Amino acid sequence: QAQLVQSGAEMKKPGASVKVSCKASGYTFTGYYMHWVRQAPGQGLEWMGWINPHSGVTKYAPKFQGRVTMTRDTSISTAYLDLNSLRSDDMAIYYCAGELHNNAFDIWGQGTVVTVSS
């Protein structure tokens, strides 16, 4: 069955960068958009952007433009989220989510906890 498995928890200092990976299995990785969503402690879901794994084309939420980069490696069916200039308010669980049906995030990774602390 379709599955997304994310990399492990990260602890970073303010100003640093973090890279989270999301490995897809059980479906055609290049056939469906991949989204990234984050959730700060006790808060709601926040959409960060998407990548088309086939073409590499990306679209980012305006809030993250300039600070986020989404890439993919089709040879290993893995998507990546890079977030730089980390601040304390970037502390969150970061999820990848596959859009297998139009406009629906059908499958989700287990989440990656990113802690930002000096």
Place this chain on the structure above:
Amino acid sequence: SSELTQDPAVSVALGQTVRITCRGDSLRSNYATWYQQKPGQAPVLVSYGKDNRPSGVPDRFSGSNSGNTASLTITGAQAEDEADYYCNSRDSSGHHWVFGGGTKLTVL
């Protein structure tokens, strides 16, 4: 506007029907998608498009859209339905997505 507005909390008696709503201008041209999230877990898709459910989601969950309002209706709520529910849709530009603030459902 690119915002989606949800009531922060809703409660329902066991076995009764509850409607969770989501309002926003983008819903006039986009269907809402609904996700259920239980504590410590990733969100799960429960409704998308014009009242579609993924395999495995009970048929007591149904979605609908009217004007600028989308609704997730749970007919005969069960204890295991207690969770946070989020709506989501493309924004008015069609290029970005936005989530509602979430509704905490309590089953009494």
